[in-house]
Amino acid sequence: xxxxxxxxxxxxxxxxxxxxxxxxxxxxxxxxxxxxxxxxxxxxxxxxxxxxxxxxxxxxxxxxxxxxxxxxxxxxxxxxxxxxxxxxxxxxxxxxxxxxxxxxxxxxxxxxxxxxxxxxxxxxxxxxxxxxxxxxxxxxxxxxxxxxxxxxxxxxxxxxxxxxxxxxxxxxxxxxxxxxxxxxxxxxxxxxxxxxxxxxxxxxxxxxxxxxxxxxxxxxxxxxxxxxxxxxxxxxxxxxxxxxxxxxxxxxxxxxxxxxxxxxxxxxxxxxxxxxxxxxxxx
Numbered sequence: 001x002x003x004x005x006x007x008x009x010x011x012x013x014x015x016x017x018x019x020x021x022x023x024x025x026x027x028x029x030x031x032x033x034x035x036x037x038x039x040x041x042x043x044x045x046x047x048x049x050x051x052x053x054x055x056x057x058x059x060x061x062x063x064x065x066x067x068x069x070x071x072x073x074x075x076x077x078x079x080x081x082x083x084x085x086x087x088x089x090x091x092x093x094x095x096x097x098x099x100x101x102x103x104x105x106x107x108x109x110x111x112x113x114x115x116x117x118x119x120x121x122x123x124x125x126x127x128x129x130x131x132x133x134x135x136x137x138x139x140x141x142x143x144x145x146x147x148x149x150x151x152x153x154x155x156x157x158x159x160x161x162x163x164x165x166x167x168x169x170x171x172x173x174x175x176x177x178x179x180x181x182x183x184x185x186x187x188x189x190x191x192x193x194x195x196x197x198x199x200x201x202x203x204x205x206x207x208x209x210x211x212x213x214x215x216x217x218x219x220x221x222x223x224x225x226x227x228x229x230x231x232x233x234x235x236x237x238x239x240x241x242x243x244x245x246x247x248x249x250x251x252x253x254x255x256x257x258x259x260x261x262x263x264x265x266x267x268x269x270x271x272x273x274x275x276x277x278x279x280x281x282x283x
Contacts, residue, residue, distance in 0.1 A: 001053065003101055005023055006096055007021045016074040018072055021068060021069045021070070023067040030068055031106055032062060033108035034115065035136035035140045036113040036133040036280075037110040039108045040053035040056070042054070042104075043092040047088060056072065056132070057250070058132065058133070058136055059132040059136050068104075071169070075090045114137060116246075124249075125158045125160070125212060125248070126208075126249075127160045127251030129168070129251075131157070131250075134155075135169050135172075138173065138176060141155055145181070151183065155184050156184075156185040156240070158187040158189060159208075161189070162196075163196045163198060163199075164196055167188050185232075187211075187228065187232055189203065189211050190204070190205060191208070191222075192224070202232065206222060209262075215233065216240075242267045242268055245276070246277070246278060247259070249277065249280070250280040256281065263276075263277050
């Protein structure tokens, strides 16, 4: 682990979710990485019984390594007495401020990268802060599009959250998706629409795995009936085929396991070098 500095810190509408960046005190760039990779972070003042670093996907782009950007939720673990205890790393993070020291793994790692597959369509499904690697991918492809007038891949990003206030990067992704030539399809999905004053159509409804089940023609298993606008449903379905697409799944392990099983049943290879279902399994 090497020393870095907490450079910026921004809470979202949901105060338990933040976007933050780190930089190096010597002003040097971070090591090269691919979109979709992660690094590990830790604070000196984490509890003595658990000083381990935690893995976080990088949301920023490899072309700008002056800082690294991360998307994080404040973990709350239930104690035996029914109270909530803040997560080891995130509890420390919420106590710190820009300028404070943070430790980082100098070499980013991970194989949750677009180069894992040659398929043209990448259908990316994320719950919560599992969106981070897809933000990095979208930004990289946007840079390619601005430079060459085309993107090497067609990207579909489905982001599942409980409430609309948890849709981090929504404005940025909607702005990118508004450029028709770029062909980014951004699909926000809210699982508790009736309890959410911020919910509005054309946001999708239901648990993300159920939305993907619906697209694949399978029945839902959750309590909220999945729904997408008809045009969006058809667009996602057109982009989601064994012949031309790969699925990238990041976030809740239950979502990943369920969607992977559904896709296996539809003929998607899910193991080995030819797998068209790529997962980020840390949680």
